[in-house]
Amino acid sequence: MNLTDLEQIRVDKINALLDKGIPAYPMRSEITLRIGEAIRRYEAAEAGAADGAAPDTVEATIAGRMRSLRVMGKLAFTHIEDDTGRIQLFLRVNELGDQLALFKEYFDIGDFIEATGTIVRTKTGEISLLTTNLRMLAKSITPLPAAKEEVVDGVTIRHTGLSDPEIRYRQRYADLIVNPDVKRIFKTRSKIVSALREFLDSHDFLEVETPILQPIYGGAAARPFTTHHNQLHQDLYLRISFELYLKRLLVGGLDRVYEIGRDFRNEGVSYKHNPEFTQLEFYCAYFDYLKVMNFTEEMIRFTAEKALGTTKVTYNGVEIDFGKPWKRVEMRAGILEKTGIDFAKYESAETLAAAMAEKGIKSKPGLQRGKLIDQLVSEYLEPTFIEPTFLYDYPWEISPLAKRKPDDPTITERFEGYVAGMELCNAFTELNDPIDQEVRFLEMGRAYDAEDDENNPIDEDYLRAMRYGMPPNGGFGMGIDRLTMLLTDSSTIREVLLFPHLRDRGQTGESAEGAEPA
RNA sequence: GGGCGUAUAGCUCAAUGGUAGAGCAGUGGCCUUUUAAGCCAUUUGUUUUGGGUUCGAGUCCCAAUACGCUCACCA
Known part of the structure; x- marks a missing residue:
């Protein structure tokens, strides 16, 4: 020592x-x-x-x-x-x-x-x-890193504090002792999760737990963490979503299920991304995405009220009210309004990329059509969605698990919820047609071959489950960490994770230079 | 992975290329109503690491490491 x-x-x-x-x-x-x-x-x-x-x-x-x-x-x-x-x-x-x-x-x-x-x-x-x-x-x-404190009108002022973010995250125990606001955030986070459970339980949902170690990963487009079971000589993946397991349960007759748990994605780290993060997913038989939209509004309003005692929050200096109905923007109309491009008029990636180039919008060559549309959304729409907003009707290419609209098979019944310019949730009328699902999986595999070295294996057991018959249903996924950011006015996901991911510095937390004088 | 920035005492921060400092904490002393208690005295440094330039480097240059911001990536 x-x-x-x-x-x-x-x-x-x-x-x-x-x-x-x-x-x-x-x-x-x-x-x-x-x-x-x-x-x-x-x-x-x-x-x-x-x-x-x-x-x-x-x-x-x-x-x-x-x-x-x-x-x-x-x-x-x-x-x-x-x-x-x-x-x-x-x-x-x-x-x-x-x-x-x-x-x-x-x-x-x-x-x-x-x-x-x-x-x-x-x-x-x-x-x-x-x-x-x-x-x-x-x-x-x-x-303790903080030496002195003064309480003025019930507010604790630290005259010497702990502010180095690296020490705050690596030694969260010290941060919690010394910075009272940190405790407040995690108490609020706990209330948020309790409120979500209370809301879903009171609507007859069953909370379940599904495998984190999965032989085939799916339900989202992200690279997984890979691990290995020694005795079974089997490679396994840490789940990137719960979706395919939860929908198997609908086949089994559990009509309303939800899970709150950890997802793992082997991707970049940012103010809104951590390699492991907490997700809520629910699936509800006989719901469609419009019912899920209404349900979402109600659930978030309930949660804010329970956790904060109010539906109004200030995030990053902007007031946001979860008590009001969310704005609803159809994707095609939204993009047309912001960019003048009607993507429905361009049926191939090439023609769409050309139309974008004409407006001076650069895109990476070789991007598939769905990803071009996605680029327009993240550049021109997403940052403008400060007030809670549902963006709905996504192109089928980037929505392989969502059901196509009856009057337009190139569009799926899918929406994402945005708040403060950040994606909060994602939901759709779930695809329950096993024949179309197989087509979509094959199509998706082709897209991956084209642009990634990644190959997302087809989950044959999921298709088998669907062939038994899956009730029509609406599904929903939401990042609990991001909701907590919004409700606690935290500008980075690290503030709402007790132990956010940081680069390894060895056990002592110090550089591992020995006492060897060389 | 790219760009920009930061790294000095336990904590928060100073220091024109010329002897490395302050406040708080710590230590010793005084003090029976304080609350950032006060007063007197006093200790603490491989300036992140490794090279280089220079008579001389905390300061300038190069590299490494970590962290921050940002971009890319992330249906």
Whole structure:
């Protein structure tokens, strides 16, 4: 163990305590109240007392991490904090005797301590525990990165903080201790997931779990992570989506299913992409994409209300209201409006690329028609969708699992939801025709051969399942991380992931240079 | 993978090519109502790493590493 000078000083204190027979890491704590509850009880007693009378009957044993320290001779103040709140300890030699000297000598900011006493208000009116007994619960060796804090009108201001993003993400535990907003984000995230579950459960959906290790990956266009089962001598993939397994369940008669879980995509990392991310997918028999649209509006509104208490959020300085109906933009009309190009008039990639070139829109040579249209969407439409917007009716080439429109087989009943210029969700009237599905899979394989070295193997078992008969249904997928970004005003996905993916730096988190002098 | 930027004490940051500093934290002392407590004293550095230019490099040049922004990629 390589200790800094500051850490060595703390270790010396641990040993000094042990010499006095005081363990630095005792087995148990004997708290009677958590801090938030202790404060509530005192306030309730105050409210119930006669005017001006200060209650002195609330006794408690509480515990938490020391976050501040002010020592003055025979008197000291320290704040301790647990997950429910923060309270000042009022430490006097009058009550503590020799324990005060021990405290001054060996206790530091960052330590977990336990205190017994009576709750009072100090001269300045702050609720405090007049402490009669103190115990070390867990000595902190590494000093907290934030030294001092000030609470002004209930808002904690850090005068020295932890702001280096690399340390914040690599040592999230320190970040959580020191930056209160981080805790808030992850508590909100948990509420979001609970609200989504509550909403779906209340609409008779069944939550299921499907394989993460898959022999054939599918349901999205992304490169997978590959792994290997040693005993079975079998290559396996980490799933890139749940879609094909969930729809097998519709064949089996589970009419409404959903899954919340991790997807893995071996692609670039960005402010809205992480190699592993959390997805919600649901499938609902006898829904079509219009019903899914309405359902989505309702679900997100419900979730925002449950998680935030309001449907209005400010994201990146812009106010967004999930309480209002989403804007709806048909893709063909939207592209025509923004670029003057009506893609329906161009049936091949070549003619469409030529039309784009005429407008001065450069595209990569050899791109298939669907991808050209996709390029127009991401360049000209996506950034303009700040208010919640559904973009609907996608070309069939980029939607192999969606059902074609009856009046136009080149268009599928598919929509994506956009908020703040970011794709949030993707849904369609699911293709349930096994014969068309096989055609589409073969077509997709051809497209891959043409432009990628990637080959997406056909999932024969999925086709077999479809041949048994799949009810017409609407399906939906949404990135939970992105929804959390929107609802917590986080500008990058890393802020809503407890442990975002970072390049490996070795176990110590330091560069692995040895002590060899070469 | 490309471009741009950043890397100095435990934390937040200074330092014209000329002796590497401040605040906070730490350590020692004083202090019985503080809350960024205060006062006195004081310690801490392989300036990310490796090369180079120079009489002299934290500073200029090259390379590596990590992180940030951005582009590409991502039905």
